[in-house]
Amino acid sequence: MTLMPRLIPVLQIIGSSAVKTTQFQHPRYxxxxxxxxxxxxxxxxxxxxxxxxxxxxxxASQKHWxxxxxxxxxxxxxxxxxxxxxxxxxxxxLVRLGFEKVVLGRACYxxxxxxxxxxxxxxxxxxxxxxDVLETGNEYKIATDSQKLDLRLDDLNFxxxxxxxxxxxxxxxxxxxxxxxxGLDHALVxxxxxxxxxxxxxxxxxxxxxxxxxxxxxxxxxxxxxxLSVNLQHGRAVLAHLPCGEELTxxxxxxxGSTLGS
Amino acid sequence: xxxxGSFDAGMASLRARGLDRRLKTIAADGSAKxxxxxxxxxxxxDSSSEGISKGLGIVSGEVLKLQPQAMTxxxxxxxxxxxxxxxxxxxxxLSEPSRFYFAHSYYAVPRDDDIxxxxxxxxxEFCASFEKDNLVGAQFHPEKSHRYGLEFLKGFMQA
Numbered sequence: 001m002t003l004m005p006r007l008i009p010v011l012q013i014i015g016s017s018a019v020k021t022t023q024f025q026h027p028r029y030x031x032x033x034x035x036x037x038x039x040x041x042x043x044x045x046x047x048x049x050x051x052x053x054x055x056x057x058x059x060a061s062q063k064h065w066x067x068x069x070x071x072x073x074x075x076x077x078x079x080x081x082x083x084x085x086x087x088x089x090x091x092x093x094l095v096r097l098g099f100e101k102v103v104l105g106r107a108c109y110x111x112x113x114x115x116x117x118x119x120x121x122x123x124x125x126x127x128x129x130x131x132d133v134l135e136t137g138n139e140y141k142i143a144t145d146s147q148k149l150d151l152r153l154d155d156l157n158f159x160x161x162x163x164x165x166x167x168x169x170x171x172x173x174x175x176x177x178x179x180x181x182x183g184l185d186h187a188l189v190x191x192x193x194x195x196x197x198x199x200x201x202x203x204x205x206x207x208x209x210x211x212x213x214x215x216x217x218x219x220x221x222x223x224x225x226x227x228l229s230v231n232l233q234h235g236r237a238v239l240a241h242l243p244c245g246e247e248l249t250x251x252x253x254x255x256x257g258s259t260l261g262s
Numbered sequence: 263x264x265x266x267g268s269f270d271a272g273m274a275s276l277r278a279r280g281l282d283r284r285l286k287t288i289a290a291d292g293s294a295k296x297x298x299x300x301x302x303x304x305x306x307x308d309s310s311s312e313g314i315s316k317g318l319g320i321v322s323g324e325v326l327k328l329q330p331q332a333m334t335x336x337x338x339x340x341x342x343x344x345x346x347x348x349x350x351x352x353x354x355x356l357s358e359p360s361r362f363y364f365a366h367s368y369y370a371v372p373r374d375d376d377i378x379x380x381x382x383x384x385x386x387e388f389c390a391s392f393e394k395d396n397l398v399g400a401q402f403h404p405e406k407s408h409r410y411g412l413e414f415l416k417g418f419m420q421a
Contacts, residue, residue, distance in 0.1 A: 076409075078365065168367075199339045
């Protein structure tokens with residue numbers, strides 16, 4: 001028996017509220033973040049990724065940190081935290097609060113050593129390196145915070161931008177498909193699967209369990225579920241829930257592979 | 263002994279608090295039980311290929327690096343099943359089959375293979391848990407493994 005693919009609900013929060021965005025915009029209120037996380041935990045989610053969309057003022061408040069500690073403490077499974085982490089101090093504090101992993105994304109472009117520094121202290125298994133991808137016409141672009149840093153996917157220098165030893169897994173998000181429930185980008189999964197030897201998580205557009213199974217076949221180690229895990233239908237009828245029963249068994253018994261270099 | 267961190271940073275942190283000597287004393291006199299989780303388990307061994315620091319050396323053996331292979335990615339990250347290698351009061355509490363959350367790039371190799379109680383597989387078969395006198399180690403995270411982890415922790419408390 002070997003490692004199982006993971007189905008990972010994404011919990012987006014603003015303050016203590018759970019929200020759901022479309023292409024990371026237009027957050028819609030879903031309910032209490034704490035209750036939503038409890039539902040995921042009760043349903044034995046493999047893992048949860050918390051994406052904090054709160055403003056800077058909220059994030060700087062002690063009240064919010066108290067809330068985050070409570071949130072992490074509710075989980076019977078590992079929880080990652082992402083939300084514009086830009087330094088080592090914040091990463092350490094989050095792990096101390098009870099988060100297993102920190103998601104480092106756009107800050108890594110202006111601070112190329114950030115992932116290395118955090119991995120050296122917390123271990124690389126605690127670092128999730130996030131890459132946000134935009135589909136523009138016939139090509140992919142990497143979303144960064146700076147307009148000047150206009151990267152095409154082919155320009156992505158793995159040595160420089162995400163040196164293999166500096167992170168524990170890669171989270172690739174299609175911003176274009178985020179919250180759209182239009183299907184994962186399997187070509188994008190294959191592109192990354194051939195280039196990295198770490199676990200690969202894919203986010204953005206998940207339509208069904210069958211879609212997740214296909215992503216695993218394309219080389220993903222885990223699949224993030226956003227809209228699918230909080231809405232009964234796309235963008236409507238809020239219900240925090242996870243796939244279960246035979247459907248989930250079919251996904252979990254899928255053989256994980258490494259298509260590296262093939 | 264919890265463990266999210268790297269080997270040298272973990273040892274430095276124990277030394278800075280004087281906890282290394284305290285843990286060695288407890289291991290030797292049996293005045294308490296110690297449960298090492300993930301890195302916490304690895305720190306109990308003599309050395310690790312992750313760093314240059316010496317470990318606590320309260321369990322004989324070394325910690326080696328997992329190598330990515332054709333079908334396995336590293337770190338070993340996610341839920342994996344374990345095989346019971348030895349029936350103990352801890353493993354006796356587990357449901358069959360039990361699965362746990364793993365997140366590691368290194369694995370411990372005890373010199374005495376007989377102390378291994380649970381094994382798991384990721385490219386290689388490795389020690390997922392051991393028991394030796396008043397010491398218990400788990401490479402996985404029972405505190406983050408839903409009811410399966412709670413069964414393991416219950417077993418540790420009762421043993």
